[in-house]
Structure formats: C-alpha cells, structure tokens
Amino acid sequence: MTLVEGRSLVEGEAALLVDLRSIEKRFGPVHALRGVDFQLRRGEVHALLGQNGAGKSTLIKILSGAHRHDTGSILVNGKPVVFNSPTDSRAAGLAMVYQELSLVPSLSVAANIFLGREPTNMLGVVDRKAIRNSAREFLRSRRFPLTGEEVVADLPFAYRQLAEIAKALMGDVSILVLDEPTSSLSAGEEEILFAAIGELRAQGVGVIYVTHRLQEVFRLSDRVTVLRDGRNARTLMTAETDMTTLVSTIVGHKQQQAARPPALAAPVAKRDAFLEMRDVRNDRLRGVNLRVHRGEILGLAGLMGSGRTEILETIFGLRKATSGDILVEGAATNRRRYEPLEAIRLGIALAPEDRHLQGLVVDDTIERNTALPRLDQLSRATIFRRRLSNERARKAVADLKVKAPDITTRLRNLSGGNQQKVVFGKWLDPRPRLLLLDEPTNGVDVGARADLYAITRDVAEQGTAVIVVSSDLAEVELLCDRVAIVSDGRVVRIVERTEIRNEEHLHHMVQEAADVHLEH
Numbered sequence: 001m002t003l004v005e006g007r008s009l010v011e012g013e014a015a016l017l018v019d020l021r022s023i024e025k026r027f028g029p030v031h032a033l034r035g036v037d038f039q040l041r042r043g044e045v046h047a048l049l050g051q052n053g054a055g056k057s058t059l060i061k062i063l064s065g066a067h068r069h070d071t072g073s074i075l076v077n078g079k080p081v082v083f084n085s086p087t088d089s090r091a092a093g094l095a096m097v098y099q100e101l102s103l104v105p106s107l108s109v110a111a112n113i114f115l116g117r118e119p120t121n122m123l124g125v126v127d128r129k130a131i132r133n134s135a136r137e138f139l140r141s142r143r144f145p146l147t148g149e150e151v152v153a154d155l156p157f158a159y160r161q162l163a164e165i166a167k168a169l170m171g172d173v174s175i176l177v178l179d180e181p182t183s184s185l186s187a188g189e190e191e192i193l194f195a196a197i198g199e200l201r202a203q204g205v206g207v208i209y210v211t212h213r214l215q216e217v218f219r220l221s222d223r224v225t226v227l228r229d230g231r232n233a234r235t236l237m238t239a240e241t242d243m244t245t246l247v248s249t250i251v252g253h254k255q256q257q258a259a260r261p262p263a264l265a266a267p268v269a270k271r272d273a274f275l276e277m278r279d280v281r282n283d284r285l286r287g288v289n290l291r292v293h294r295g296e297i298l299g300l301a302g303l304m305g306s307g308r309t310e311i312l313e314t315i316f317g318l319r320k321a322t323s324g325d326i327l328v329e330g331a332a333t334n335r336r337r338y339e340p341l342e343a344i345r346l347g348i349a350l351a352p353e354d355r356h357l358q359g360l361v362v363d364d365t366i367e368r369n370t371a372l373p374r375l376d377q378l379s380r381a382t383i384f385r386r387r388l389s390n391e392r393a394r395k396a397v398a399d400l401k402v403k404a405p406d407i408t409t410r411l412r413n414l415s416g417g418n419q420q421k422v423v424f425g426k427w428l429d430p431r432p433r434l435l436l437l438d439e440p441t442n443g444v445d446v447g448a449r450a451d452l453y454a455i456t457r458d459v460a461e462q463g464t465a466v467i468v469v470s471s472d473l474a475e476v477e478l479l480c481d482r483v484a485i486v487s488d489g490r491v492v493r494i495v496e497r498t499e500i501r502n503e504e505h506l507h508h509m510v511q512e513a514a515d516v517h518l519e520h
Contacts, residue, residue: 016041016077017041017042017076017174017175018076019038019074019076019078020039020059022035022036022037022071022073023036023059023062023071023072024069024070024071024072026070030412032055033058033062034230035072035232036055036059036230038059038225040206040208041206042174042204042206043204044207045197045221046206046207046223046224047209047211047220048209048224049210049211049214049250050228050233051250051251051439051471053229053356053416054227054230055229060210063083063089063177064086064089064096064177065083065086065089065090066086076093076094077092077093094173094177095168095173096168096179097164097165099179099180101164103152103160103163106152107152108149109135109139109149109150110131110134113138113148114131114135118131132148132149136149139166143196143199144162144199145162156189158190158192161181162193169200174204174205174206176205176206176207176208177208178197178208182216194216194219211305212304213303214246215303216305217238218238222239223237223238224236224246226249234249236249244511247303250304251472271293271295272293273292274329274433274434275291275292275327275328276290276292276326276327277291277311277315277325277327279324280314280323280324280325281322282319282321283319283322284489285314285490286307286488286489287489287490288307288311290311290491292434292465292467294463295461295463295464295465296466296482297456297460297467298482298483299467299469299476299482300468300469301470301476301485301509301510302485302486302513302514306489307487309353309438309469311469311486311491316436317338317339320335322335326338333346347432348433349373351423351437352423353439353469355420360411361411362410362419363411364410365407365408365411366393366406366407366408367390367393370392370393370425371389372426394407396425399428400421400424400428402414402425403418415444417444417448417449420441421448421455424440424455428459431462431464434464435464435467436466436467438469439469439470439471440470441475468480473510477502482494482495483495483497485509485510486513487510487514
C-alpha cells in the first residue's frame with residue numbers, strides 16, 4: 001500500500017471511512033469510470049446501485065485492490081492511499097465478500113475463519129484449541145448465530161454466508177463490501193443476513209452494499225449512490241427518496257424510441273402457445289404461471305430483484321425448477337435433466353443480461369462467437385466446417401448491420417451496440433423458436449437500439465416467441481404485445497397491450513405490485 005504525500009485534509013475528511021474522489025478507469029477503448037465520487041461513513045450502510053455496465057463492479061474492484069485506478073484519489077480513514085494489491089486493501093481495513101463463497105465445505109466455521117493464518121504453539125503445530133476459542137469469542141462479539149464448531153457443508157446457505165462475512169471481518173476491519181449478498185437466499189434466510197448487517201452497523205462497521213433488489217435498499221441503507229454509464233448519477237438519503245425516484249435515477253432519461261409496431265394480426269389468445277410454466281418454483285421463483293405464444297413479444301416488468309431474470313434462467317435451464325412444470329408445445333420437460341443444451345435443442349435461445357461475462361468471449365472474433373451455440377452443426381466427424389462457419393458469421397454481420405472491418409475482428413474492439421448485435425446474431429441462424437432477451441439494449445446507443453428493436457420484431461413476425469426483460473419500461477411498453485408484472489418471484493398480473501395507456505401507467509402497475517409485496 002502506498003501513502004500519497006503532499007495533500008492536506010480538510011476538516012471532516014478524517015471522520016470518513018472511505019472517500020473516493022474523481023476516480024477514472026479505462027480498459028482499452030472502454031471508459032469504465034468517469035470521475036466517480038463515493039463516500040462511506042462509520043456505522044453506515046451505503047447502497048451502490050446501477051444497471052449492468054454502470055461501473056459498480058469496477059469501483060469495488062478498485063477498492064479491493066484487484067484493479068488500479070488511472071486517476072483520482074482514495075482516502076481510507078482520512079489517509080490518502082493507493083492499493084497495488086488485495087493485500088494492501090486488506091491491510092487498510094477493507095474486507096470484500098463476493099457472490100461466490102470461498103469457504104472449504106468440509107471444514108468447520110472456525111477452521112475456515114482462520115484458514116491460511118492458523119495460530120501455532122511453541123512447537124510450530126497448529127493450535128486447534130486456540131482456533132476454536134478465538135472463533136467462538138469473535139462470533140459472540142459480532143453477535144453472529146454461530147459457534148464455530150459447525151461444519152460448513154451442513155449449514156443452510158444463509159449461515160454459510162455469515163461464515164464468509166465472519167472470515168472477511170477477522171482482524172482489524174472497519175469497512176465491509178457486500179456484492180449481491182442475497183442473490184441465492186430465500187426470504188427467511190435474508191432475515192438472518194439483515195440482522196447480522198444491523199449488528200455490524202451498530203458496532204461502527206461501514207458497509208458498502210451492492211444489490212439489484214431495490215426493496216433491500218429501503219430496508220437496510222442509510223444512503224444510496226447510483227452510477228450510470230460510469231458516472232455519478234446521484235447520491236440520496238434513503239429516508240428522503242422513494243422507489244419512483246430511485247428507478248428513474250438508475251434508468252436515466254429515456255432515449256427517443258422507435259415507433260410502436262402494429263398490433264398482432266391474430267390476437268394472442270388465438271395463437272398456439274410455445275412454452276408454458278405451471279406453478280414453477282425454485283430458490284427464487286415462488287409459483288410462476290406464464291404462457292408465451294408463437295409470434296408474440298411478451299414483456300416481463302418488475303423492479304430489480306423481482307425475479308424477472310430468474311424466470312428466463314429457469315426457462316433456459318440455467319436455474320433448476322424444484323417443482324412445477326415447464327411445457328414446450330404441450331409436452332412437459334424433465335426437471336432433473338432440463339439443462340441449457342436441452343433448451344437449445346428445443347429451439348430456445350438466451351441473450352443474457354451481462355453480454356461481457358455471459359454472452360460473449362470478448363477476446364475472440366466475431367466468427368468464433370457466432371459459432372459457439374452451433375458447434376454440433378458446424379462439425380462433422382470431429383472436423384470443424386470452417387467455410388460454413390465463415391458464411392454464417394458474414395451473414396450475421398450483414399443482416400444485423402454489425403459495424404466491423406471483417407469477421408476476424410475481436411469483440412473487445414466493437415462498440416456496445418455492435419457487441420449486442422453479435423449476441424443476437426449467434427442465435428438467429430437457424431431462427432430460434434423462443435428468444436429470451438434480458439436487458440437487450442442496456443448500454444447501447446440510440447441507433448443500435450432501433451436496429452435491435454427491428455431485429456426483435458422481425459424474428460417475432462417470422463413466428464418466434466419472444467420474452468423481453470427490461471428495466472426501461474418505455475421499452476417494454478413500446479415492444480411488447482402483453483406484459484407480465486413480476487414481484488417477489490411471482491407473476492402477479494398479465495396486462496394486454498391495449499390496457500397500457502403509457503409508460504407512467506405501466507410504472508404505476510409495477511410499483512403497486514412491489515408495494516403489495518412490501519406490505520406482506
């Protein structure tokens with residue numbers, strides 16, 4: 001860790017746990033952070049929000065020491081610092097807890113807490129008694145409902161997460177960063193985590209809370225900072241804002257949209273259903289009933305964390321259904337065997353929310369990316385059919401108006417809109433029977449957005465069923481023939497296109513559904 005000399009502190013700075021000023025970060029041509037400011041006070045829960053690509057992950061990785069910021073300054077406990085590694089960050093009193101837990105399941109909670117820093121006796125042997133006693137006292141002092149004796153593999157997920165937090169907090173830690181901590185928790189398990197966060201706040205620990213679930217923001221946080229396109233959109237006192245303000249701050253001003261498409265030639269009710277969900281449940285869904293028809297564009301509208309993305313993941317086989325049925329053309333799928341390969345075989349395609357992590361291999365070429373879902377069709381007797389792969393890639397580039405020198409261009413050198421067109425293009429030959437689109441125009445410009453709308457409508461007009469998840473309700477209202485309102489892992493209402501007066505009316509319906517959930 002490097003202390004930055006030659007800078008005086010103004011009055012009040014030293015009282016802050018974290019003070020980030022004008023943080024800039026580039027990854028090649030991508031300008032990830034553009035002068036971001038962020039402050040964390042002692043005993044505060046400060047929520048950090050924004051759509052995918054807004055810069056949240058980059059900011060917390062800079063705090064963790066995983067990335068080095070380009071310009072700007074970081075002050076921790078009033079001292080200007082530069083983190084050259086995660087070890088530097090840890091030494092400054094910061095602890096990071098990511099979605100993926102780092103525990104060893106076969107060991108006890110106590111052994112995990114001291115993993116890699118086990119105390120030894122005079123003979124250099126690990127002192128297991130000291131580990132047990134120290135862990136028990138530490139957990140008691142933090143008021144965590146664990147003794148340290150529990151084997152991690154035997155714990156419910158919420159208690160594993162508490163063990164992960166305890167491991168992160170062991171030592172001189174005053175700042176805790178939680179990245180989507182409830183992403184795999186049930187409602188009952190969330191309460192255990194929330195209680196632990198409340199205890200940490202009371203003990204003076206500052207918590208940076210990254211989440212997509214806006215209900216949690218109002219439940220837990222003192223302040224909220226929203227990032228949009230790598231910049232500060234706004235910092236608000238949670239008690240002085242509301243859901244409408246928060247949503248509009250996250251989404252930003254609406255871009256000018258394409259004209260609304262004409263109504264379906266045949267009413268949805270008279271079309272054949274391609275896929276149906278009957279009382280589908282898993283760790284995030286709580287009895288989803290839904291039907292999508294051939295040639296229909298069905299929207300899923302709800303607040304972030306309502307279960308919209310989880311519905312798409314379950315349909316695509318990424319998330320297992322534990323009960324209920326998913327029917328394709330009236331035939332029930334096998335829950336235990338239903339996986340993405342089976343979904344693809346049935347003609348289902350997914351353009352995921354995060355194109356960089358889930359939708360593309362950004363260090364590879366356009367041609368190789370478009371080939372990924374169709375490798376079985378592009379190979380014969382273990383020989384890759386290069387000519388056919390090239391033809392498919394060139395056709396995708398031409399049909400989708402991808403702006404690139406040629407199909408050997410690497411994805412990292414394309415704009416966000418052109419990258420997203422490649423995500424679409426890899427699925428469209430042959431045309432899918434059901435196209436799942438999760439935040440399809442996130443981080444793309446107006447021109448690319450209009451092109452993506454046209455592609456979506458064209459696919460639907462050819463008979464493909466389409467399900468669209470979007471936080472931009474203007475987009476949902478514009479594109480979709482029907483809209484399913486999602487809240488708390490359920491579809492609570494289906495709205496026909498003719499019932500939606502405008503974007504504000506749709507927002508009111510989404511908010512009403514969320515308010516009902518909060519009341520319960």
